[in-house]
Structure formats: structure tokens, C-alpha cells
Amino acid sequence: MLKSVIASGFAVAILMSSTSTWADNRFMPPGDLLQDSGSGIANNAVFFPGIRFPIEQGPAFANSHFYSVGGQRGSDGDSCDDANYSYPWRDNFCEYRKSNLPLCSSGGHQGQDLRPATCRANYYWAVAVDDGVIVQIGRFGVTLQTPSGSLYRYVHLNTSELAVHELEKVSRGDRIGKISNNWIDKLPVHLHFDVKDTVMIGNKMEVVFIPPYTSLVQSYVKLMDDTKQ
Numbered sequence: 001m002l003k004s005v006i007a008s009g010f011a012v013a014i015l016m017s018s019t020s021t022w023a024d025n026r027f028m029p030p031g032d033l034l035q036d037s038g039s040g041i042a043n044n045a046v047f048f049p050g051i052r053f054p055i056e057q058g059p060a061f062a063n064s065h066f067y068s069v070g071g072q073r074g075s076d077g078d079s080c081d082d083a084n085y086s087y088p089w090r091d092n093f094c095e096y097r098k099s100n101l102p103l104c105s106s107g108g109h110q111g112q113d114l115r116p117a118t119c120r121a122n123y124y125w126a127v128a129v130d131d132g133v134i135v136q137i138g139r140f141g142v143t144l145q146t147p148s149g150s151l152y153r154y155v156h157l158n159t160s161e162l163a164v165h166e167l168e169k170v171s172r173g174d175r176i177g178k179i180s181n182n183w184i185d186k187l188p189v190h191l192h193f194d195v196k197d198t199v200m201i202g203n204k205m206e207v208v209f210i211p212p213y214t215s216l217v218q219s220y221v222k223l224m225d226d227t228k229q
Contacts, residue, residue, distance in 0.1 A: 195210050
């Protein structure tokens, strides 16, 4: 129940059908994290309906860079292993990390790890999920704010070759930067995507990370369906 969270602006959350979307063998259900990697949030609500998928083209693969093959806590092997570039998708919001998140009983990871079609760095574009303004460019990523106040963050981009600058207005689908492995230490090539918004937790309003997985699934299905046309 997301700890009885009522999201400001999310009063009419769209519920995904467990008999359609989760019957699609490309996607594991929300909250179904890798074994021993944390306790996820099993909630079908799509908090950000209508967003564009944050990677320009498919296919793409949602899984943990940390606990998958070649990851810091994953099985031995190369992070470019085919196993990391195959379906099904798997949620990794709340998996065990250093962060202490209000919505996560296990920790945890603030967003979703997304791998582009192949392990090639500095090739695939991350794009704006909605109209907004680039409010921050940091050492490792970029933050987009929408008119409603949602904050979408793109991490591990090649920040030396961005297509945007701070305070620039962008439109849905505009290129932001190329997906890489930019961090303090070398990471597997992937996009960390997360979103913050204002929610009510108990009787207190807080700005917190919101589970993005179901919204990403919905936007990915649309991207791939549109590509077939």
C-alpha cells in the first residue's frame, strides 16, 4: 500500500491490469526483486501515466546493474553478458543500497536501472519523458522538472557530450545525453532513472522518490507498439 501514501497530483492513479500487462512475458510484476536483493513494492499503480520512455529507441532491458551478472553483488561474469540484455524486465526500486528511502522497508535503490539495446557506451540517447526545464546538471547526471513539479533524474550519462544545458526548456522526446557508465567507479553501461514528487506520508507532506517501474513498463509498451507501425 506504499505505506498509505497519497500522492499530490496522483489522486487518479491508473491501475494496470494484472491479466494483461503482467501476463506479458517481457515483464515481471512490480516489487518482484531478485532474490535476496531487497523488499520491493508490489503495487500496480502507474503514478506517471503518459510519460515517454526515457531511452530513445528499443529494445531496452530493465534489471539491476548491481545484482545481475557482472555487477558488484551479482554472479561472476561480464556485465555485457547476454543475460543482462534479455527479457523479462525486473523491478529494482528499493533493492539494498546505501540510501534510506521513506517508501522502502529494505533501504534502498531510488529508481530503476535500464540498459539500452546493447552494451555499447556513449551511443544510445536518453530523452525527455515530458515537457519541462533542465534544472540541474551534475557530475553524473541531469534533472528535468515538469510544470507539475515532478523531478526526473537521468544518471550515468556522458555529461561531457550533453544535448542540453541548465535552464533550457525541452519537449517530450528531446535528446538529453548519451547513456554511459559515468560514476566515481566504473559501472556497467546503463541509465539510472528515477523520479521525485511531493506526497503525503501520514499527515506530513514530503518530497520523496516514487516507484517508477510500472510507469516505465507502460511507456515502453507504447514505444515498442509505435515502432511496429
